Amino acid sequence: MAKRLFDVAVASLLLIATAPVILIAAIVLAVTYRCWPFFTQERVGQDGESFGFVNLRTLPPHAARKSTRLN
Numbered sequence: 001m002a003k004r005l006f007d008v009a010v011a012s013l014l015l016i017a018t019a020p021v022i023l024i025a026a027i028v029l030a031v032t033y034r035c036w037p038f039f040t041q042e043r044v045g046q047d048g049e050s051f052g053f054v055n056l057r058t059l060p061p062h063a064a065r066k067s068t069r070l071n
Helices: 002-033
Strands: 038-044 050-056
């Protein structure tokens, strides 16, 4: 129980510390790509349970359609 409380406390402090950087990155991405800067993915976690994962967009939404294979 003590480790869980420690983990939650440290994660909360780190989230508060990095929130301004994430906010600035989200604003830059929203202006650059002209779309919502966050997207969700389904990930598989412990014991095979899936969960939603929120991520910042690092490529424009249409990048997959523009890519070409080099082979």
